[in-house]
Amino acid sequence: MKKIIAVDGPAGAGKSTVSKICATKLGYTYIDTGAMYRAVGLKVLSSGKSVDEDLIIEMTRDIKIELDEAARVFLDGREVTKEIRTPEVSRAASDVAKVGFVRQKLTELQRQMAVRGSVIMDGRDIGTQVLPNADLKIFLTASVSERARRRFEELKQKGVAANLATIEKEITARDKQDSEREIAPLAQAEDAVLLDSTTMTIDEVVAEILRLAKD
Numbered sequence: 080m081k082k083i084i085a086v087d088g089p090a091g092a093g094k095s096t097v098s099k100i101c102a103t104k105l106g107y108t109y110i111d112t113g114a115m116y117r118a119v120g121l122k123v124l125s126s127g128k129s130v131d132e133d134l135i136i137e138m139t140r141d142i143k144i145e146l147d148e149a150a151r152v153f154l155d156g157r158e159v160t161k162e163i164r165t166p167e168v169s170r171a172a173s174d175v176a177k178v179g180f181v182r183q184k185l186t187e188l189q190r191q192m193a194v195r196g197s198v199i200m201d202g203r204d205i206g207t208q209v210l211p212n213a214d215l216k217i218f219l220t221a222s223v224s225e226r227a228r229r230r231f232e233e234l235k236q237k238g239v240a241a242n243l244a245t246i247e248k249e250i251t252a253r254d255k256q257d258s259e260r261e262i263a264p265l266a267q268a269e270d271a272v273l274l275d276s277t278t279m280t281i282d283e284v285v286a287e288i289l290r291l292a293k294d
């Protein structure tokens with residue numbers, strides 16, 4: 080059985096949904112690295128100050144980010160699990176994710192979290208930068224219209240008012256920023272398995288990852 084699994088891909092590809100299910104089935108720890116960038120984004124936004132690189136670095140220096148077994152997220156000791164899921168925080172997460180200091184700090188934390196193995200970690204740079212020696216690397220994607228539709232449904236279920244066309248625009252902009260940034264851009268690792276989930280159900284994606292994790 081593969082002990083360290085990395086799942087990367089663009090926004091709304093279903094990484095966290097399938098990673099969570101796989102982790103439960105395998106008895107592994109699920110680590111949502113996007114939640115960590117979101118926590119930094121939320122902290123910067125909540126400061127109310129005008130955002131520049133110096134502020135982002137200052138806010139990250141002594142930041143405390145914790146993820147528990149139930150995938151709850153704590154920022155400086157306060158639970159922010161729901162608060163980090165808004166479109167504003169998505170944008171802020173992608174902005175802070177460009178800053179080298181932030182990436183270094185979170186990458187270090189993520190490696191520590193994976194040290195004991197039996198983990199499935201999802202993000203943008205897990206297979207390429209954070210855990211280049213992962214036993215299994217998945218690059219999970221789907222068409223942008225399908226990813227926008229999924230995010231729309233997710234927000235609707237949470238009772239958040241949303242517009243499909245706006246979501247598609249936001250996802251496209253964030254993917255572009257994440258793929259084009261200088262440090263650790265969103266990219267498929269050479270040795271990653273590409274899974275296009277556009278026409279696959281969650282169960283099918285989970286089954287495929289579990290099959291790949293077995294050999």
Ligand code: CDP
Pocket residue numbers: 089090091092112113114116117169172173174176201202203204205253257
């Ligand atoms: O859930 P969704 O796919 O929309 O995003 P997420 O995984 O929560 O990540 C939010 C943002 O954090 C991304 O748009 C990236 O800019 C950044 N991120 C990153 O740079 N590196 C990671 N390993 C994970 C997330």
